[in-house]
Amino acid sequence: MVTVNPFLGSDGYNPFIEVAQKNNKGLFLLLKTSNPSSFEIQDLKLQNGEILYMQMAQDINALAAATKGENNYSFIGTVVGATYPSDAKKIRELLPHSIFLVPGLGVQGGRAEDLAVFFDEKGLGAVISSSRGITYSYCFNKKDENWRNISKEQMSKSIADATITAKKQINEVRFNTNSLKC
Numbered sequence: 001m002v003t004v005n006p007f008l009g010s011d012g013y014n015p016f017i018e019v020a021q022k023n024n025k026g027l028f029l030l031l032k033t034s035n036p037s038s039f040e041i042q043d044l045k046l047q048n049g050e051i052l053y054m055q056m057a058q059d060i061n062a063l064a065a066a067t068k069g070e071n072n073y074s075f076i077g078t079v080v081g082a083t084y085p086s087d088a089k090k091i092r093e094l095l096p097h098s099i100f101l102v103p104g105l106g107v108q109g110g111r112a113e114d115l116a117v118f119f120d121e122k123g124l125g126a127v128i129s130s131s132r133g134i135t136y137s138y139c140f141n142k143k144d145e146n147w148r149n150i151s152k153e154q155m156s157k158s159i160a161d162a163t164i165t166a167k168k169q170i171n172e173v174r175f176n177t178n179s180l181k182c
């Protein structure tokens with residue numbers, strides 16, 4: 001899987017789609033990225049009155065709908081940041097056949113309890129990513145500097161615990177039908 005920047009236009013991403021399709025692989029197109037300033041470009045209003053990322057979502061949906069396969073999902077996925085759940089809800093509706101790669105959980109401020117909207121009604125359609133929140137779980141947000149002296153075993157345990165906790169939290173919202181899809 002590769003992540004491709006579609007803001008170069010279709011001659012920037014179509015070659016990746018063609019190669020992925022030919023080789024039975026997949027790709028993710030950046031759509032609404034998790035960083036704080038993503039609105040500066042991706043939320044711009046176009047001449048037709050549409051917001052850029054919403055227009056991109058419609059364009060990508062035309063491709064995804066034409067290539068949907070197992071579970072009604074296409075090999076053409078999109079990146080939608082965990083830090084923007086209210087945008088994700090709108091994008092999920094526009095892009096029912098695209099798997100979301102969802103970065104931004106943890107250190108960037110994305111919260112597990114807000115992730116329900118990224119999944120479809122069967123709890124499918126999203127791959128949640130947390131990197132530093134897991135690999136550096138033993139030192140992030142630690143006020144005292146004692147973590148510098150922790151053993152390899154303690155470090156491994158912290159990473160394992162953070163992984164299990166994240167998985168549990170994600171599955172709770174993923175399969176909880178009472179979760180607010182708002």
Ligand SMILES: O=C(O)c1cc(=O)[nH]c(=O)n1[C@@H]1O[C@H](COP(=O)(O)O)[C@@H](O)[C@H]1O
Nearest residue numbers: 003033034035081103104108130131132133
């Ligand atoms: O690489 C990406 O596609 C990506 C897109 C996006 O919108 N936000 C984002 O954080 N990423 C990447 O996802 C990872 C997030 O890492 P953590 O913030 O440590 O969980 C980093 O490698 C980022 O470069």
